[in-house]
Amino acid sequence: MHDIRAVRADPAGFDAALARRGLDPVSAAVLAHDESRRAAQTALQEKQARRNAIAKEIGIAKRQGGDTAALEAEAVALRDEMVRLEATASAAERAQVAMLEVLPNTLDPEVPEGRDESANIVLHQHGDNPAFAFTPKQHFELGEALGLMDFATAAKIAGSRFTVLKGALARLERALGHWMLALHTEQHGYTEASVPLLVNDAVAYGTDKLPKFAEDLFRTTDGRWLIPTAEVPLTGFAMEEIIPEAELPLRLTALTPCFRSEAGSAGRDTRGMLRQHQFAKVELVSITTPDQSAAEHERMTRCAERVLTELGLVWRRVFLCAGDTGFGAARTYDLEVWLPGQGAWREISSCSNTRDFQARRMNGRFKPKEGKGNQFLHTLNGSGVAVGRALIAVMETFQQEDGSVLVPEVLRPWMGGLERIAR
RNA sequence: GGAGAGGUGCCGGAGCGGUCGAACGGGUCGGUCUCGAAAACCGAAGUACGGGCAACUGUACCGUGGGUUCGAAUCCCACCCUCUCCGCCA
Numbered sequence: 001m002h003d004i005r006a007v008r009a010d011p012a013g014f015d016a017a018l019a020r021r022g023l024d025p026v027s028a029a030v031l032a033h034d035e036s037r038r039a040a041q042t043a044l045q046e047k048q049a050r051r052n053a054i055a056k057e058i059g060i061a062k063r064q065g066g067d068t069a070a071l072e073a074e075a076v077a078l079r080d081e082m083v084r085l086e087a088t089a090s091a092a093e094r095a096q097v098a099m100l101e102v103l104p105n106t107l108d109p110e111v112p113e114g115r116d117e118s119a120n121i122v123l124h125q126h127g128d129n130p131a132f133a134f135t136p137k138q139h140f141e142l143g144e145a146l147g148l149m150d151f152a153t154a155a156k157i158a159g160s161r162f163t164v165l166k167g168a169l170a171r172l173e174r175a176l177g178h179w180m181l182a183l184h185t186e187q188h189g190y191t192e193a194s195v196p197l198l199v200n201d202a203v204a205y206g207t208d209k210l211p212k213f214a215e216d217l218f219r220t221t222d223g224r225w226l227i228p229t230a231e232v233p234l235t236g237f238a239m240e241e242i243i244p245e246a247e248l249p250l251r252l253t254a255l256t257p258c259f260r261s262e263a264g265s266a267g268r269d270t271r272g273m274l275r276q277h278q279f280a281k282v283e284l285v286s287i288t289t290p291d292q293s294a295a296e297h298e299r300m301t302r303c304a305e306r307v308l309t310e311l312g313l314v315w316r317r318v319f320l321c322a323g324d325t326g327f328g329a330a331r332t333y334d335l336e337v338w339l340p341g342q343g344a345w346r347e348i349s350s351c352s353n354t355r356d357f358q359a360r361r362m363n364g365r366f367k368p369k370e371g372k373g374n375q376f377l378h379t380l381n382g383s384g385v386a387v388g389r390a391l392i393a394v395m396e397t398f399q400q401e402d403g404s405v406l407v408p409e410v411l412r413p414w415m416g417g418l419e420r421i422a423r
Numbered sequence: 424g425g426a427g428a429g430g431u432g433c434c435g436g437a438g439c440g441g442u443c444g445a446a447c448g449g450g451u452c453g454g455u456c457u458c459g460a461a462a463a464c465c466g467a468a469g470u471a472c473g474g475g476c477a478a479c480u481g482u483a484c485c486g487u488g489g490g491u492u493c494g495a496a497u498c499c500c501a502c503c504c505u506c507u508c509c510g511c512c513a
Contacts, residue, residue, distance in 0.1 A: 038472090038473065038474090041472075041473055041474095041482085042473060042474065042481090042482095044473095044482080045472095045473065045474085045481055045482045045483090046481080046482090048481085048482055048483085049481060049482070051493080051494085052482090052494080054493065054494085055441070055492095055493055055494035056441070056442075056494080057493090058441080058493050058494070059440095059441035059442075059493090059494070060441085060442085062441080062493095063441085068493075071493065072493045073493090074493085075493040075494080076493070078493090079493085242433095242470095374470085
């Protein structure tokens, strides 16, 4: 959510920021609502002040047995005007909020210009694309041949975009998630959390999933939402809080299933388990101060990169351009992993600094060590990393000509010492 | 699911429909005292949105949303949440 005062202070700058996202200017319309809201509010407050004075006079007069009829008549007349002004003010405010809440975050000045992913910038790459002496297979070919990845059963019991993993592949998924959690909690200073997978409107709104992206979420019969990422509950820890600066940063991690309707992606990535309605992900969330958030963003991204490096995967860091940066983010790095079977780079992590965008929506603040007044927090989120896609990457990267898959060293202790997944 | 109790400021906890943004206690911050500290004493301190160059000032906020009233923390209704007991249950 944007600060209306920022719009007032620099309407042209506000519109210019929207233009970077390819959006039309709105400051004039927003400010029109803002002005009518403030005019009505000022008038309303004058009436209220008079009303309060009258009520006080009546109280005094009643105690002294005086006549209050004239005062009461004036108060009743005032009440009608106040009702009208109140309606005007709240309608203007609702209109203003409705315009602001669907606007994406302001981009960091360093974010590259560009309309789509073709303008993203590869910042660096780790490892070289592996050379195979045979034609590498895609993960679903490997998984089905191993008899450990079953899309038919998943479709039967749930539908499309679900996967059943069995045996060593099911265990590999579990090993990946648990190993990642251990890495972040034991070496990166994150606190593990076990969180609700169903959330309310308020936190979904605060993390900018509502109102604009409701169709991407699954809704429960009692009006809650299945989390599309643990970012939602973890960031929600800060909702309506005033955190002492000394307690910051909060670094939180969780391994959860994530649920996405994939409403807008019909026909895309239909084979295999690349794009699912349900997938496991280890999420990293940092809640910090404005002056620390840029450094925290770099740190968080390195934590995610470490996961890929230790697994032995080939990856690269991509700086998303203006047109590809998500709604809530001011700045985003995607981590892409090389999938030899598919012969393509695919996103496996996305690390974003939302600055105070989410904090404003959820009213999450901190109390500065020095100085007065509470300020909005900065919130960051990143995948550390997507477990389902990590499974795919491991399978495709470490596949052997016979269709077996070597288990990365770091995972073997989590796989009961298993070194190779074979038929 | 049934029955009951309750939600007030950082915390605890008062609060006959009018002078309540809210007693009192604790904690916090500043000061006095002290070599320093403790104790004691004095004082300060909520959040948001308006108006004003500013000093300052107005309004709203006692779980949330409605209602009654000239006037609501206080009365009425709905909802949310917490606690206790019973039932069911991983």
